[in-house]
Protein backbone atom coordinates (compact mmCIF):
# COMPACT_ATOMS: atom_id res chain seq x y z
CA UNK A 485 0.00 0.00 0.00
CA UNK A 486 2.70 2.45 1.07
CA UNK A 487 4.91 1.35 -1.82
CA UNK A 488 2.06 1.93 -4.31
CA UNK A 489 1.54 5.40 -2.88
CA UNK A 490 5.25 6.24 -3.26
CA UNK A 491 5.29 4.95 -6.83
CA UNK A 492 2.27 7.14 -7.69
CA UNK A 493 3.86 10.25 -6.27
CA UNK A 494 7.14 9.61 -8.02
CA UNK A 495 5.44 9.13 -11.38
CA UNK A 496 3.87 12.58 -10.98
CA UNK A 497 7.34 14.15 -10.78
CA UNK A 498 9.88 15.15 -13.38
CA UNK A 499 13.48 15.17 -12.16
CA UNK A 500 15.32 18.20 -13.50
CA UNK A 501 18.97 19.18 -13.42
CA UNK A 502 19.96 20.94 -10.15
CA UNK A 503 19.42 24.70 -10.23
CA UNK A 504 18.50 27.64 -7.97
CA UNK A 505 14.77 27.03 -7.63
CA UNK A 506 14.23 28.12 -4.01
CA UNK A 507 11.46 30.74 -4.05
CA UNK A 508 9.92 33.13 -3.13
CA UNK A 509 12.90 35.04 -1.81
CA UNK A 510 13.32 38.74 -1.11
CA UNK A 511 14.89 41.02 -3.69
CA UNK A 512 16.77 43.85 -1.99
CA UNK A 513 18.99 46.83 -2.69
CA UNK A 514 22.21 46.64 -0.71
CA UNK A 515 23.99 49.95 -0.17
CA UNK A 516 27.70 50.10 0.54
CA UNK A 517 30.54 52.61 0.39
CA UNK A 518 34.29 53.12 0.36
CA UNK A 519 35.85 53.17 3.83
CA UNK A 520 36.40 56.95 3.55
CA UNK A 521 32.63 57.24 2.79
CA UNK A 522 33.38 59.34 -0.30
CA UNK A 523 31.75 56.93 -2.77
CA UNK A 524 28.46 55.11 -2.29
CA UNK A 525 26.99 52.30 -4.33
CA UNK A 526 23.87 50.15 -4.60
CA UNK A 527 23.78 46.51 -5.69
CA UNK A 528 20.58 44.52 -6.20
CA UNK A 529 20.69 41.08 -4.60
CA UNK A 530 18.38 38.09 -4.46
CA UNK A 531 20.78 35.59 -2.89
CA UNK A 532 20.01 36.95 0.59
CA UNK A 533 18.79 35.14 3.69
CA UNK A 534 18.26 35.12 7.43
CA UNK A 535 20.92 33.04 9.19
CA UNK A 536 20.12 33.29 12.90
CA UNK A 537 17.97 35.14 15.45
CA UNK A 538 20.38 35.64 18.37
CA UNK A 539 22.14 37.67 17.29
CA UNK A 540 20.06 38.52 14.23
CA UNK A 541 22.29 37.56 11.31
CA UNK A 542 21.89 37.54 7.56
CA UNK A 543 23.85 36.30 4.58
CA UNK A 544 24.38 37.94 1.23
CA UNK A 545 26.09 36.16 -1.67
CA UNK A 546 28.10 38.35 -4.01
CA UNK A 547 30.25 37.56 -7.03
CA UNK A 548 33.86 38.73 -6.85
CA UNK A 549 33.39 40.51 -10.20
CA UNK A 550 30.88 43.01 -8.75
CA UNK A 551 32.17 46.52 -8.01
CA UNK A 552 30.34 46.26 -4.67
CA UNK A 553 32.43 43.21 -3.70
CA UNK A 554 35.51 45.40 -3.23
CA UNK A 555 33.53 47.93 -1.18
CA UNK A 556 32.15 45.20 1.09
CA UNK A 557 35.66 43.82 1.61
CA UNK A 558 36.99 47.31 2.32
CA UNK A 559 34.35 48.66 4.69
CA UNK A 560 32.98 45.37 6.12
CA UNK A 561 29.50 46.76 6.49
CA UNK A 562 26.40 47.31 4.36
CA UNK A 563 22.71 48.12 4.53
CA UNK A 564 19.95 45.84 3.23
CA UNK A 565 17.27 48.19 1.90
CA UNK A 566 13.89 46.58 1.25
CA UNK A 567 12.27 48.42 -1.66
CA UNK A 568 8.53 48.60 -2.24
CA UNK A 569 6.76 47.77 -5.49
CA UNK A 570 6.90 51.36 -6.73
CA UNK A 571 10.70 51.09 -6.68
CA UNK A 572 10.93 47.94 -8.81
CA UNK A 573 12.46 49.73 -11.85
CA UNK A 574 15.16 51.38 -9.72
CA UNK A 575 15.88 48.07 -8.03
CA UNK A 576 16.19 46.29 -11.36
CA UNK A 577 18.38 49.06 -12.84
CA UNK A 578 20.79 48.79 -9.91
CA UNK A 579 21.00 45.09 -10.74
CA UNK A 580 22.09 45.56 -14.35
CA UNK A 581 24.39 48.61 -14.11
CA UNK A 582 27.71 48.83 -12.30
CA UNK A 583 28.90 51.40 -9.81
CA UNK A 584 32.13 51.40 -11.84
CA UNK A 585 30.26 53.36 -14.52
CA UNK A 586 27.38 55.07 -12.71
CA UNK A 587 26.52 56.92 -9.52
CA UNK A 588 23.43 54.81 -8.91
CA UNK A 589 22.03 57.04 -6.13
CA UNK A 590 22.03 60.05 -8.46
CA UNK A 591 20.82 58.16 -11.54
CA UNK A 592 17.91 56.63 -9.61
CA UNK A 593 17.00 59.78 -7.69
CA UNK A 594 17.63 58.01 -4.38
CA UNK A 595 18.94 59.67 -1.22
CA UNK A 596 21.93 58.28 0.67
CA UNK A 597 21.23 59.08 4.35
CA UNK A 598 23.48 58.53 7.34
CA UNK A 599 22.97 55.18 9.05
CA UNK A 600 23.00 54.98 12.85
CA UNK A 601 25.63 52.24 13.35
CA UNK A 602 27.45 51.59 10.07
CA UNK A 603 29.46 53.61 7.55
CA UNK A 604 27.34 52.57 4.57
CA UNK A 605 24.39 54.87 3.86
CA UNK A 606 20.75 53.83 4.04
CA UNK A 607 18.51 54.41 1.02
CA UNK A 608 16.11 56.91 2.58
CA UNK A 609 13.23 56.11 0.20
CA UNK A 610 13.11 52.39 1.09
CA UNK A 611 10.64 51.60 3.91
CA UNK A 612 13.01 49.24 5.76
CA UNK A 613 16.79 49.44 6.14
CA UNK A 614 18.77 46.75 7.95
CA UNK A 615 22.19 48.06 9.02
CA UNK A 616 24.65 45.16 8.96
CA UNK A 617 28.22 44.59 10.14
CA UNK A 618 30.16 41.80 8.42
CA UNK A 619 31.28 39.09 10.89
CA UNK A 620 32.55 36.36 8.54
CA UNK A 621 33.37 36.07 4.85
CA UNK A 622 33.17 32.62 3.26
CA UNK A 623 35.26 32.64 0.11
CA UNK A 624 35.65 30.19 -2.74
CA UNK A 625 33.14 27.58 -1.58
CA UNK A 626 31.43 27.74 -4.95
CA UNK A 627 32.50 28.71 -8.47
CA UNK A 628 30.23 31.76 -8.40
CA UNK A 629 29.49 33.64 -5.18
CA UNK A 630 31.24 34.42 -1.89
CA UNK A 631 29.12 34.73 1.25
CA UNK A 632 29.15 37.66 3.65
CA UNK A 633 27.69 36.69 7.03
CA UNK A 634 26.66 39.79 8.90
CA UNK A 635 24.96 40.89 12.10
CA UNK A 636 21.98 43.25 11.89
CA UNK A 637 22.96 46.08 14.23
CA UNK A 638 20.00 48.39 13.59
CA UNK A 639 16.55 48.08 12.00
CA UNK A 640 15.46 51.42 10.54
CA UNK A 641 11.82 51.55 9.52
CA UNK A 642 9.36 54.17 8.29
CA UNK A 643 7.14 55.35 11.16
CA UNK A 644 3.93 54.04 9.57
CA UNK A 645 5.24 50.47 9.61
CA UNK A 646 6.99 50.52 12.99
CA UNK A 647 5.08 47.58 14.51
CA UNK A 648 5.53 45.36 11.43
CA UNK A 649 1.88 44.30 12.01
CA UNK A 650 1.22 43.64 8.33
CA UNK A 651 4.50 43.45 6.41
CA UNK A 652 2.58 42.86 3.16
CA UNK A 653 1.41 46.51 3.41
CA UNK A 654 5.04 47.52 2.87
CA UNK A 655 4.64 46.01 -0.61
CA UNK A 656 7.99 44.21 -0.66
CA UNK A 657 9.05 42.53 -3.92
CA UNK A 658 9.40 38.76 -4.10
CA UNK A 659 11.77 37.06 -6.55
CA UNK A 660 10.37 33.83 -7.98
CA UNK A 661 12.44 31.96 -10.53
CA UNK A 662 13.66 35.02 -12.43
CA UNK A 663 10.51 37.15 -12.09
CA UNK A 664 9.33 39.84 -9.68
CA UNK A 665 6.06 39.31 -7.80
CA UNK A 666 3.90 41.22 -5.33
CA UNK A 667 3.41 39.75 -1.88
CA UNK A 668 -0.26 38.88 -1.36
CA UNK A 669 -2.52 38.66 1.67
CA UNK A 670 -1.65 37.16 5.06
CA UNK A 671 -2.82 33.52 5.26
CA UNK A 672 -1.77 32.57 8.79
CA UNK A 673 0.80 32.81 11.55
CA UNK A 674 3.38 30.25 12.72
CA UNK A 675 1.93 27.82 15.28
CA UNK A 676 -1.79 28.61 14.97
CA UNK A 677 -2.56 25.05 13.76
CA UNK A 678 -0.64 23.29 16.54
CA UNK A 679 -3.77 22.36 18.57
CA UNK A 680 -5.00 20.09 15.76
CA UNK A 681 -4.45 16.35 16.30
CA UNK A 682 -4.12 15.76 12.57
CA UNK A 683 -3.96 18.07 9.58
CA UNK A 684 -5.50 16.14 6.69
Ligand SMILES: Cc1cc2nc3c(=O)[nH]c(=O)nc-3n(C[C@H](O)[C@H](O)[C@H](O)COP(=O)(O)O)c2cc1C
Pocket residue numbers: 511525526527528529530531532545546547549550551552553575576578579580581582583584629659
Ligand atom coordinates in the same frame (compact mmCIF):
# COMPACT_ATOMS: atom_id res chain seq x y z
C1 LIG B 1 17.02 40.59 -9.36
C2 LIG B 1 18.53 40.57 -9.32
C3 LIG B 1 19.17 39.83 -8.33
C4 LIG B 1 20.56 39.80 -8.26
N1 LIG B 1 21.15 39.07 -7.28
C5 LIG B 1 22.49 39.04 -7.18
C6 LIG B 1 23.13 38.34 -6.12
O1 LIG B 1 22.47 37.76 -5.24
N2 LIG B 1 24.48 38.33 -6.09
C7 LIG B 1 25.25 39.00 -7.01
O2 LIG B 1 26.49 38.95 -6.93
N3 LIG B 1 24.67 39.69 -8.03
C8 LIG B 1 23.32 39.75 -8.12
N4 LIG B 1 22.71 40.45 -9.12
C9 LIG B 1 23.55 41.16 -10.12
C10 LIG B 1 24.10 42.50 -9.63
O3 LIG B 1 23.10 43.28 -9.00
C11 LIG B 1 24.65 43.27 -10.84
O4 LIG B 1 25.70 42.53 -11.42
C12 LIG B 1 25.07 44.69 -10.55
O5 LIG B 1 25.20 45.38 -11.78
C13 LIG B 1 26.39 44.76 -9.79
O6 LIG B 1 26.61 46.10 -9.46
P1 LIG B 1 28.05 46.67 -9.02
O7 LIG B 1 29.04 46.29 -10.11
O8 LIG B 1 27.82 48.15 -8.93
O9 LIG B 1 28.39 46.05 -7.71
C14 LIG B 1 21.33 40.52 -9.20
C15 LIG B 1 20.69 41.27 -10.19
C16 LIG B 1 19.30 41.31 -10.24
C17 LIG B 1 18.61 42.13 -11.31
